[in-house]
Amino acid sequence: MNNTVLEGRGLAKTFFGGFGGRKSRVFENVSIGLCSGETLGLMGPSGCGKSTLARILLLLVKPDKGDVFFQGRRVTGLRGKELLLFRRKVQFISQRPESFFDPRIRLGDSILEPLSFYGGRRKAEEGRERLKELLAQTKLTDELLVRYPHQVSGGEIQRLSLCRALLLKPEILILDEPTSMLDVSVQAQLLRILKELKAEHGLSYLFITHDREAAEFMCDRIQVL
Amino acid sequence: MTEAAGRTKSGIIVDGLSVAFHLPKGDVRALDGVSAHFPDGEITGIIGESGCGKSVLGLAILGLLPSYASAEGTIMLEGQPLEPGTARRRLGRELGLIPQNPSESLNPSRTVKAHIQEALLPLKLSGKERRERARELLSAFGFPDPDPILRAYPHELSGGMQQRVLCAVGAACSPRWILADEPTKGLDKELRAQVQETLLSLRGQGVRSMVVITHDLLLARGLCRRIAVMYGGQILETGPRVLDHPLHPYSRAFLAALPENGFQSIPGTAPGAGERFSGCPFAPRCELAKARCRRERPAAYRPEPERVVRCFEYE
Numbered sequence A: 001m002n003n004t005v006l007e008g009r010g011l012a013k014t015f016f017g018g019f020g021g022r023k024s025r026v027f028e029n030v031s032i033g034l035c036s037g038e039t040l041g042l043m044g045p046s047g048c049g050k051s052t053l054a055r056i057l058l059l060l061v062k063p064d065k066g067d068v069f070f071q072g073r074r075v076t077g078l079r080g081k082e083l084l085l086f087r088r089k090v091q092f093i094s095q096r097p098e099s100f101f102d103p104r105i106r107l108g109d110s111i112l113e114p115l116s117f118y119g120g121r122r123k124a125e126e127g128r129e130r131l132k133e134l135l136a137q138t139k140l141t142d143e144l145l146v147r148y149p150h151q152v153s154g155g156e157i158q159r160l161s162l163c164r165a166l167l168l169k170p171e172i173l174i175l176d177e178p179t180s181m182l183d184v185s186v187q188a189q190l191l192r193i194l195k196e197l198k199a200e201h202g203l204s205y206l207f208i209t210h211d212r213e214a215a216e217f218m219c220d221r222i223q224v225l
Numbered sequence B: 001m002t003e004a005a006g007r008t009k010s011g012i013i014v015d016g017l018s019v020a021f022h023l024p025k026g027d028v029r030a031l032d033g034v035s036a037h038f039p040d041g042e043i044t045g046i047i048g049e050s051g052c053g054k055s056v057l058g059l060a061i062l063g064l065l066p067s068y069a070s071a072e073g074t075i076m077l078e079g080q081p082l083e084p085g086t087a088r089r090r091l092g093r094e095l096g097l098i099p100q101n102p103s104e105s106l107n108p109s110r111t112v113k114a115h116i117q118e119a120l121l122p123l124k125l126s127g128k129e130r131r132e133r134a135r136e137l138l139s140a141f142g143f144p145d146p147d148p149i150l151r152a153y154p155h156e157l158s159g160g161m162q163q164r165v166l167c168a169v170g171a172a173c174s175p176r177w178i179l180a181d182e183p184t185k186g187l188d189k190e191l192r193a194q195v196q197e198t199l200l201s202l203r204g205q206g207v208r209s210m211v212v213i214t215h216d217l218l219l220a221r222g223l224c225r226r227i228a229v230m231y232g233g234q235i236l237e238t239g240p241r242v243l244d245h246p247l248h249p250y251s252r253a254f255l256a257a258l259p260e261n262g263f264q265s266i267p268g269t270a271p272g273a274g275e276r277f278s279g280c281p282f283a284p285r286c287e288l289a290k291a292r293c294r295r296e297r298p299a300a301y302r303p304e305p306e307r308v309v310r311c312f313e314y315e
């Protein structure tokens, strides 16, 4: 398909040395293509390699074989400025959202930091306004921003990590179990917001989940690993 | 005084528990006069919106609140006051915790084996028995081949694998009470069913009672006889048939948000932990709210046996 924005071709990954020196082969020859403006679901049993595949597509983990393409260009091994640009355009909500926040830094500073990094002071000011909106949309209050990561609840940090990613106005969002710590009501709200944002800004989502109902509600198609 | 007092002494009785975190920029009130009875020999589920105070209630019972938190009210275990120090000493052996957050609970520089063996220490087993028990635990929580898992470090495991290791660590000593905070998050359907089965089967092995905090309403239905519904730092409803037959307007709105009803959230936002209410905490979002609801806090009404509902509609 010609409107594929993020693609992995013939990917293989084996971890060496883990498990006390064992070799663990995660997958061999996996291909995946995310089209512009779509939500692609990624499902499969625990431990099958969904998060690993996400990390490869995000250029956080190197595949043993295969390549990653972004907007038609090969990006495996990308470095320097270009890698930074890629990182801004392709954002990630980790399955363990707390791991994306420095435990010694206040949440508000962590959330706004990438923005001033990429855009300078003016962007940071705009960001503050936008963050207020995002907090309200995800049913949070800005009182949380002065706290440290261990001072908010599981579902709160999960939503804050989403705010952090959306603030950078990415083109692609990879969501790894983004509602695993949310109740049914906040989950419903969040999924609806994600749909709205997608329609508004033409985002594309790779949506990793174990929740069949959420996948069917969100996704245009589903790939099983 | 409250619904808990005056009833049977068995189990955990929480009475008028308020918890506040004192932060430099002001206090955060996480619990606001929680009273509840978790009966001995039963599995009680706690459900409610994200941020309503479920984990804080669990930490308070186990004496694990940070030093900048203050707590008022009492917690009794089997008729004895449960002070934070006593609770912490009983942790593992008598009171087991399956925590919500793997990254904060698993030490990245220690193997799974080290975690489980440490959890097993109070049992004073021989080396061989300990290894056997560790394997048994892991296979019960869905690892058919436990040996490589025992040698793994936490970062070498997937999210769902870490979750199950936490369950194994919390259940290691077959404590009389287990407090499980989101034990099935991030697991697929089959593993969720397996964790549910395993938790149920623990009851034949020394574990008598559990408190299960969960967003997984299927798990709550399959595991728990009794459900407590929390909102804004309070318990608004408890009883055995809450999931099938909710009475409190909040419980009803919450259960109407189930995915099979088309992903509709409850309109409005839950109160922030900074807010205090003199009346009913759900009043700003409740369709039935009257002037009195905003002024006065509803007492604990008992519209049917074993059911407690804090709403004036049941006065």
Ligand SMILES: Nc1ncnc2c1ncn2[C@@H]1O[C@H](COP(=O)(O)OP(=O)(O)OP(=O)(O)O)[C@@H](O)[C@H]1O
Residues within 6 Å of the ligand: A015, A016, A018, A019, A024, A026, A044, A045, A046, A047, A048, A049, A050, A051, A052, A053, A095, B155, B156, B157, B158, B159, B160, B161, B186
């Ligand atoms: N750093 C590592 N070293 C060794 N093995 C690893 C490492 N990271 C992941 N693995 C292994 O790779 C496999 C895939 O892990 P991954 O996290 O991608 O699974 P997943 O599909 O996301 O599972 P879950 O649904 O449980 O999150 C697992 O068997 C895991 O143990």
Ligand SMILES: Nc1ncnc2c1ncn2[C@@H]1O[C@H](COP(=O)(O)OP(=O)(O)OP(=O)(O)O)[C@@H](O)[C@H]1O
Residues within 6 Å of the ligand: A147, A150, A151, A152, A153, A154, A155, A156, A181, A182, A183, B021, B023, B028, B029, B030, B049, B050, B051, B052, B053, B054, B055, B056, B057, B066, B100, B272, B273
């Ligand atoms: N250490 C802390 N310091 C300050 N506030 C805290 C702390 N821990 C929790 N809180 C606040 O107390 C409230 C209750 O938190 P708690 O973790 O109990 O929520 P929860 O019901 O478990 O939510 P979730 O379902 O998202 O895990 C939240 O508003 C949270 O931000």
Ligand code: SF4
Residues within 6 Å of the ligand: B248, B249, B250, B280, B281, B282, B283, B284, B286, B287, B288, B289, B290, B293, B298, B310, B311, B312, B313
């Ligand atoms: S007490 Fe009033 S506001 Fe609260 S749930 Fe009942 S009717 Fe609604």
Ligand SMILES: [Mg+2]
Residues within 6 Å of the ligand: A050, A051, A052, A095, A176, B158, B159, B160
């Ligand atoms: Mg994963």
Ligand SMILES: [Mg+2]
Residues within 6 Å of the ligand: A153, A154, A155, B054, B055, B056, B100, B181
């Ligand atoms: Mg919690």
